[in-house]
Amino acid sequence: MxxxxxxxxxxxxxxxxxxxxxxxxxxxxxxxxxxxxxxxxxxxxxxxxxxxxxxxxxxxxxxxxxxxxxxxxxxxxxxPSQAAVLQKQIPSMPVRVQRPAVDIHRVFEEVVATTPAVAIAQLQRAVKVSKAAGSREDVETQMRERWALQLVTYIKEAKLPCASRMEALGDSNHQWLRIFGNRRGKTLRNRARAWKPFREWLMATYGAPWPRDAGQVLKYLEERHAVTSLGKTVPRSLMASLSLLETVGMVSPEDRCSEDQLLLESLKSWTMELESGGPAVKPAPMLPVAAFLVCEMVVCRPVYELGLRFTAYTLLLMTWASLRCDDVQNIDPESLKLSQVGLRFILKKTKTSGPGRKVGELHAFIARTVGLSGYDWLGEGFKLVSAGALSWSRDFFCPAFSAEWDMPAKGYLDAEGLALQLRRLLKHLPTPVRQQGVWKVARELLFPGEMANFWTGHSSRHVATSLAAALGVSKDRRDYLGRWAYAQHGSQDYVLTSRQVVQGVQNFICKCLIVGHPDGGYTEEELFCTMRSYAEALHLAGDEIVKACSVLQWDDVEATWKLGGNFPSFNVSPDRVRAAAGNMSADLPGPYQDFEQEEVESAEGSSTSGSEDTQVENPVEPEGIVCMFATTAGGVRSMRVKRPQRARASMATDLPAGVDQAAALSHLDKNVSSDLVHIFQECGVPLGLQYRLTLNFQSVKRFSTYADSRADVRTALKDDHALEAADQATRAAVASVVSAWETAKEYASKESELRAEARMLGVSRPVSQTEKQAMRAAYEAAHGSLEEAFEPSDDYMSAKLEEIENGEISASALSEVTSKKRVRTMGIQTTVDTGGHVRIVKQRNKGVMPQHTEELRTVLRVEGNAWTMLASKFKNKVFFADMSPDAWLAYANYLLGEK
Structure with a gap:
């Protein structure tokens, strides 16, 4: 302050x-x-x-x-005016450029992380393990809040009816978040991202953030498609975003563009055209049988690291239970129950189920006899869940592991991170080999080089369903894999019967892979063909990779593809085999309904039937909000409450939604000239207003053209930022910008005058004290205090400044690189200009050549500091990116040796 x-x-x-x-x-x-x-x-x-x-x-x-x-x-x-006085007095005032606070503990951890010593590395791992565990719910809450507030920004700037009501009731973020109902954070993120380019197009084309009618939506699609071909989901995504904003914004049904039949029918035509002209949907490639076969052995062999074993166990769960990465991270680790029947666990929340949705908790099952390698991977994996290093309480299943696979991180690992960790697992899998009827592992990698990039996070989800289809399992039975539709009913009869079908299908797949099938079994020829082509494109030995993955062998006698051996593949008592067998033919009470459908982008608010089974957006009144109504002859109607003027002004001076103080200060530090930041600080411009103004005005000269007069500055603030002097708080904010603009105008005028005079006399423009103070403040804030012996002199800075402005940068002689300590006085010389006038100007002093290595080291440090200080002023110059005195010091140490 x-x-x-x-x-x-x-x-x-x-x-x-x-x-x-x-x-x-x-x-x-x-x-x-x-x-x-x-x-x-x-x-x-x-x-x-x-x-x-x-x-x-x-x-x-x-x-x-x-x-x-x-x-x-x-x-x-x-x-003169106070702005002119300030322009002259700035050099004598203490420089106060705000910078984000630095956490000393975080700095320590960063230093530790870059130290190669083994003891320090062990300490770093110990510190990470001792940190408090991250929570999936916390991550979801933060994502939901971030994107909901972004949508709130769109609602407010469009001045939808809901905005005025919420303003009258306090405009609390907590209340705003509630009106988005039970929508997930990713859903809100997708809606906000789809709306952003459309809003930018509206602002550039019509100067308004909201479409006037359906015609503007259609025009946007036409123009965007003319520039670059639209993706197939773009029209549906835009329609879903429009519907959500209109529903939450409480736009009356008769005024909603999302329910305009012209727009709805046009979007159907757009979708049909894009789907017919675009590429076909490409499913994720399946994993070969060798991959999940060797994963069973990795899980059961203690010689492998804990992280490698547990990630392999996660991959097997996804394979046999047909789970997405997001699904498996919603498994409650404490819900895992292993019995002689099999493994059972609960999905707390999925894409279409969870608290607040029609579908509650979902149950998933894996039969106890499932396995191909002869190892009890279900039993060994279940022990890993309760292992000491993984036994902490958490609301997600698989943690992130270190590069060495030995230490788990306690923070939440999202679905994208899990998909990358699974790919990392594939790169470390060994090759399975069969020796004397027993499966073992060889030292060679199963997927060398970048071959693992062939598969995605969705590959394992399709394995069981694809195998079942290839082996002739009917669709109504396959649909239970990974969907668990009947577990939603809550009745124990439904859950048990569904489990019978699921485990029956899993055992059938397992048996066919091991002992074969009368119809020839399962063949991987098509998959191997695609893998071979991909490997050869990477200059890998495709034939060798396919050979390593070819674990299914053709039996001429039985005419089938099979792994060989007996089912079950490991020793299980006959009573347990019967208990885990399941029944594919079991009949489920009631008709089958598939509740695990993907979210429909165009479902947001497009239906008006009000049906219980239809996904319809309904306005949700925030908890604790009393709505205002007025009685009319026709009944009750809602009243619009006028938005308070002060609320609008506070929005203009506050930081935008999604931007915190650290981000704003980082923006000022990286993108805005230090001169302008210096003026803003001296004039007391609020941080939020500094951020908004500097999004388009990043230099003093440019900001000086913000308006032509003081009155125009006030008008511009009212039009651009809804900031008007309605009370003392807003009047002070307006006054701070007016005074900053006037100071910037005086500063820019004086700078131009000095530059013109210098060019006429043929000398370098002297660097102003305001510039020097601002550059020094920026340097010290980023790199610490600057001693006089290493601070460049004013005349050297003037010379370099002129070179940059003229675009003619040249290398300086060592004798020209002078420090402030060496050049305390400036020479004076007289010149006669073209008009016959005698002028007195400062003479450019020249230093001496360094006499020994330490003087050369000092000269190099002064040179590095000069360019670093200039980088704070010319932040848009590409060659100043990441400029730091450390690079110059490292060069000096390399050239001259450590001091």
Whole structure:
């Protein structure tokens, strides 16, 4: 925070009125900011009424208003405006550039992470393991809140009916989040991302953030398709986003574009055209049988690292239970129950089930006799879940493991991260070999090089269903794999009967792979053909990879493909075989309904039937909100409450949704010239307003053209940011921008004058003290204090500054690189210009060549610091990206050796 100016700084304002001076000192950062608070007598009168209207009589207010206006006019007659004074005084003021606070503990961990010593590496792992466990619910809550607030921003700027009601009721983020119902964070993210390009197109084309009618939506699709071909899901995604915003925004049904039949029918035509002209949907490639065969052995062999074994166990669960990566991360580890019947677990929440949805918890099953290698992978994997390193309480199943697979991270691993970890597992799988009727592992990798990139996170989900289809299992039986549709009913009869079907299908697949099938069994020829082509494209030995994966062998006698051996593949008592056998022919009570459908993009609000089974968006009243109604002759209608002016202004001075203070300060540090940040800080511009203004104005010269006059600045703030001087808080914010603009204008004018004069005289433009102070402040904030011995001199900075501005950068002689400590005084010389006038200018001093290695090291450090300071001013220059004095110091140490 900037220190409050004392009353002595207010140029006799207490003489006008003591109470007025006290109120002004509370609200205004400095006299230069107060100088922009009013323009005429009427403005002065309004300001006094706002500040003292309740404390003074009407006659006193009138007297003080007149005295305030006379005080201002008298100051302007005596000298220049406060903005001009500030432009000259900035170098003598302490520099206060805000920077995000640095966490010393985080810095320590970063330093530790870069230390190669073994002892420190062990300490780092121990620190990570001791951290508190991350929660899947916390990650989901954060994602949901982030994208919901982004959608709220769209609703507010479109001024939908819901915005005014929420403003009148406090505009709480907690209340806003509730009106989005039980939608998932990913759903809200997809809606926000689909709406963003359409909103940008609307702003550029019509200057409004909301479509006026369905015609604008269709025009957007036509124009976008003309530039680049639309994806097949673009129309549906846009329609879903529009429907969600209209539903949550409480747009009346007759005014909704998403229910316009013209738009609905046109989107159907768009979808049909894009689907017919686009490429066919390509399913994820299946895993070969060798992959999940060797995973069973990896799980059961303690010689492998814990992470490798547990990830292999996760892959097997996904394979036999037909689970997505997101599904498996929603398994409650404490719900796993292993019995002689098999493994049973609960999916707390999936894409279409969970709390607040029609489908509640889902039960999943794997038969106890499932296995191909002869190893009891279900039993060994179940022990891993309760292993010491994995026994902490969590609400997700598989954690992330280190590169060495030995240490689990306690933070939540999302579905994308799990898919990458599964790919990493495939790269480490050994090759399975059969020796004397027993499956073992060889040292060679099953998928060498980048072959593992052939498969995706969805590959394992399709294995069981694809195998069942290839082996002739009917669709109504296959549909139970991975969907568990009947577990939703809650009745124990439904759950047990569904388990019979699922385990019956799993055992049938397993038996056919081991002992074959009368119809020839399962063949992988098509998969191997695709794998061979992919491997050869990577310059790998495709034939060798296919040979390693060819675990199914053709039996001429039985005319079938099989692994060989007996089913079950490991020793199980006959009573357990019967208990785990299942029954594919079991009849489920009631008709079959598939509740595990993918989310339909166009379902958002497009249906008006109100049917219980149809996914319909309904307006949800936030908890604890009392809606306002008015009685009319026709019944009850809702009343629109006028949005308070102060709420709009607070939005303009606050940071936008999704941008925190650290992100805003990082934006100012990386993208905005240090001169402009310096001026904003001195004039007391709120951080949120700094962020909004600098999205388009990143330099002093450009900001000086924001408007032509002080009145135009006020108009621009009202039009661009809905910021108007309605009370003292908003008046202070407006005044800060006015004073900053006036200072920037004076600064830019003076800089242009100096540059023109320097060019006319044929000398370098002297670097202004404002520039030097700002660049030094930026350097010290990023790299620490700067000693005089290593700080470049003003004349050297002027020379380099001119080279950059002219686009003619050249290498300097070592004698020209001077520091502030060596060049404390500047020479003076006289010149005669073309007009015959004698001018006195500063003479460019020249240093001496370094005499030994340490002087050369110092010169190189001064050179590096000079370019680093200049990088803070010219942030848009590509060659200044990631400029740091560390690179120059490393070069000096390489050249001259460590000091």
């Amino acid at each position: 900037l220190k409050r100016r004392q009353p002595a700084d207010w140029h006799g304002l207490p003489n006008v009125d003591e109470d007025l001076a006290c109120e002004v000192a509370k609200l205004y950062h400095s006299l230069v900011q107060f100088d922009g608070a009013f323009e005429d007598r009427e403005g002065a009168a309004e300001l006094v009424v706002e500040l003292l209207g309740r404390k003074k009589t009407a006659m006193e207010v009138e007297r003080i208003s007149e005295a305030l206006w006379e005080w201002r006019a008298k100051r302007l007659r005596r000298g």
